[in-house]
Amino acid sequence: MTDSNLSKAANWAAIATAGIAVAALCIAVWQIRVGQQTQREASARDAFKEYLKLAMEKLDFADARLGKVAKSENERSRYSWFVSYFLFSAEQIYTSFPDDPEWSAALSDQVCYHRAYLQGYEYQRTLKAHYAQPFYEFVEKSLSHCPN
Template identity: 35%
Template sequence: MCRTIAFLTGLSLIPIWTYGLLPLVYLNGGPDKMIENIPTWAPVVTAIAAVTAATIAYRAFKIARDNLATVVKNQKETTAKSTFREFLKLCVEKPSLAYGRPAAGEEEKYEWFVAQFLWAAEEILEYAPDDWDRNLKLHISYHRDFLQNNRDFRNDDLPTYSTKLRTFLDATLRALPPPDPTPAPAPTTPAPTTPPTPARTD
């Protein structure tokens, strides 16, 4: 920051001296005559110095403010991405919940799982939407039935999230193709086979 201020100071003084003070010196009879008129020009020089100092201070403040805003934005973006990565780790640990197929007795856990996803999605949409757009839509498709049809969620939970998330969620759900009405066949266990009886050898 100090180097930046010093650079701006030097950069500002060069044109002021070249196009402002130096012409005034020679328009008033050269350096010797200018020295005699110091009392006359002192207020002008003081005003120029004050304007220069104010300009430098404003530029330094603007640079510091922009740098701080960038640091804060980067920090929030990093936090949002870390939050979503933690959710992805949870998906690895709970694949049945991640694909929206909770086992019997896991309904309450599944509701909290979806809440974790929406919280992470809300952070991502606020601070890093471009990098994770397709990923969010994919996970919304996994939980489509719950997000569209669970009345308690639609009436009680959904309004607590940000407008940006609710808009993104509803737009994604509307864009999804119609669900397949044919349920996936349940896995079947093959019937045990009786091994052949070995032939007797007498």
């Protein structure tokens, strides 16, 4: 090989090395993003699973439509925290799976269990400010479709 050919080969090798490095960087960034999304989804599932465990322990709170939520201030306060925990976990699920029809249906069902509270003064005037607009709109839409 001549010096000219060696020089060209060295230049092509440098370009190929740079291209491979850029491709590797793109793949690394993609892997990090996929890993972060997977972690968010797993955390959301775990939070919702914990809510469901709590619902099994607190059946009186799990379905407020049954009218078993006690009228005492203490019980109403505990119920409010129960619903707040539900909304926290539901928002995580909704944010992680916004276009999943099965999750949307499951969350809508849970919203309907707490319709009276979620349509009440405390939630409508205070708590809704704590949630992202898309999730709040999802809750409102779910409330409008609850069966009587």
